[in-house]
Amino acid sequence: MQNMIGDPIPLLHGVQSYSTAPERRDAAANRARILMVAEALFAEHGVSAVNMAEIAEEAGVGKGTLYRNFANKGELCLILMDTQLREFQDQRLELMRSQSESGIPCLEQLAEFLEALVAFTEVHMPLLFEVQQDTQALNEREIQRPHFWQYMTAYGLLRSAVRAGELPADFDSAYMAEALLAPLAPPTFRFQREVLGFDVDRIAEGLNLILGALSSLQRIIA
Amino acid sequence: MQNMIGDPIPLLHGVQSYSTAPERRDAAANRARILMVAEALFAEHGVSAVNMAEIAEEAGVGKGTLYRNFANKGELCLILMDTQLREFQDQRLELMRSQSESGIPCLEQLAEFLEALVAFTEVHMPLLFEVQQDTQALNEREIQRPHFWQYMTAYGLLRSAVRAGELPADFDSAYMAEALLAPLAPPTFRFQREVLGFDVDRIAEGLNLILGALSSLQRIIA
DNA sequence: TTGACAAACGGACGCGAGTCCGCTACAATT
DNA sequence: AATTGTAGCGGACTCGCGTCCGTTTGTCAA
Numbered sequence: 001m002q003n004m005i006g007d008p009i010p011l012l013h014g015v016q017s018y019s020t021a022p023e024r025r026d027a028a029a030n031r032a033r034i035l036m037v038a039e040a041l042f043a044e045h046g047v048s049a050v051n052m053a054e055i056a057e058e059a060g061v062g063k064g065t066l067y068r069n070f071a072n073k074g075e076l077c078l079i080l081m082d083t084q085l086r087e088f089q090d091q092r093l094e095l096m097r098s099q100s101e102s103g104i105p106c107l108e109q110l111a112e113f114l115e116a117l118v119a120f121t122e123v124h125m126p127l128l129f130e131v132q133q134d135t136q137a138l139n140e141r142e143i144q145r146p147h148f149w150q151y152m153t154a155y156g157l158l159r160s161a162v163r164a165g166e167l168p169a170d171f172d173s174a175y176m177a178e179a180l181l182a183p184l185a186p187p188t189f190r191f192q193r194e195v196l197g198f199d200v201d202r203i204a205e206g207l208n209l210i211l212g213a214l215s216s217l218q219r220i221i222a
Numbered sequence: 223m224q225n226m227i228g229d230p231i232p233l234l235h236g237v238q239s240y241s242t243a244p245e246r247r248d249a250a251a252n253r254a255r256i257l258m259v260a261e262a263l264f265a266e267h268g269v270s271a272v273n274m275a276e277i278a279e280e281a282g283v284g285k286g287t288l289y290r291n292f293a294n295k296g297e298l299c300l301i302l303m304d305t306q307l308r309e310f311q312d313q314r315l316e317l318m319r320s321q322s323e324s325g326i327p328c329l330e331q332l333a334e335f336l337e338a339l340v341a342f343t344e345v346h347m348p349l350l351f352e353v354q355q356d357t358q359a360l361n362e363r364e365i366q367r368p369h370f371w372q373y374m375t376a377y378g379l380l381r382s383a384v385r386a387g388e389l390p391a392d393f394d395s396a397y398m399a400e401a402l403l404a405p406l407a408p409p410t411f412r413f414q415r416e417v418l419g420f421d422v423d424r425i426a427e428g429l430n431l432i433l434g435a436l437s438s439l440q441r442i443i444a
Numbered sequence: 445t446t447g448a449c450a451a452a453c454g455g456a457c458g459c460g461a462g463t464c465c466g467c468t469a470c471a472a473t474t
Numbered sequence: 475a476a477t478t479g480t481a482g483c484g485g486a487c488t489c490g491c492g493t494c495c496g497t498t499t500g501t502c503a504a
Contacts, residue, residue, distance in 0.1 A: 051490055062454025175428035178414055182404035192400055206397035213435035273460055284484030
């Protein structure tokens, strides 16, 4: 469940570049410049206030070039998060490995994972929000939406929990993984944060409580 | 889906019409015509394949007129569901009243509510999806998004459950109501249905299981 | 070097949402 | 019936996204 990412090549995402001819020098330079410009503009004006034409212009390329490198605004945002996304992933994987060795229950690991994910989502909301928009287009390319590994991680931990007897044998891990992550979907999360005014801790605690409730399920039956 | 058409004070939503001068005859006729045309076009081509210009043209009005009546596509869709939304609401309220009288536990009522809501969401997905899009614009007018009463209902039942001792006293009903409804947010629901292939019953059961787990929480403590 | 052929470029274009504002015509008033 | 103020109308326009396609240019082979 790790590393479904694309590892050989750094920008995992480098749309093509899988072994066919290396890309042209100027093309690479353009892509790098676009990313830097986008990051700067986003930082200055906010993600939603910057449009693709501005990015292209500021980077000194045409829109065609911009879209040649990034299928849409969402993909551009995703790639801007790439490093941090990978770091986060690696950290969690490492942590979970050591937690498993220490015999920490899977559900507890999942609780910590969700807590960390809440923090991550909070920090990267603006970019994540854009990414979420065009899920469809993203699926068509070979890019992994963040949701995918989140799902795989949660699903994996739930399945392990079932195997370990922390959850009933007929527990629907696949659905539950989705249900637990649903409140973290960017539009939903944003609504809770900005409209309802829930703070980050409250959300984390809420999710934690659901997990607690699920684990008590098994205790009841036993 | 009949008759959300013109009737006098039709749409709780009727953007203005709160006691000021009655609207002009031709305006009412236009609005009614727009709604009929939209319904027909949506039925024929699917909601997402029909654009606002087409609706205006087919209804024989300008885009200005269309937008005078409906702030955006989402609002138009919302009003098309109006009758059914109200019926659903009324049914559930009535049902809950009788359930309460029969002493059925609040959490059980909530479980049934969620099950019904899953069915409702499934049926109205295409319209709900559009509605969800422009939450912001909707909030600014005095229109109730479907989410609002869903939330109030769930929240109310959870609070009653706490009062009835079915849940711990420090239970965060407000957050939990949101968390339970999150999987029903149109984009999330649609993803689960169409991409992951979960069927409606599976989703309903999953939500039901979470509720079951939550109720067992209290049993543990007691 | 030079030639040639993709890859890469760039900006005009199409599309759909939603806005704006000058014009129209309803209905209230005399 | 004529007058008039205003709600209502219509469609050109703006905006942002994303596409298309004729042109340029890096790279590689001769």
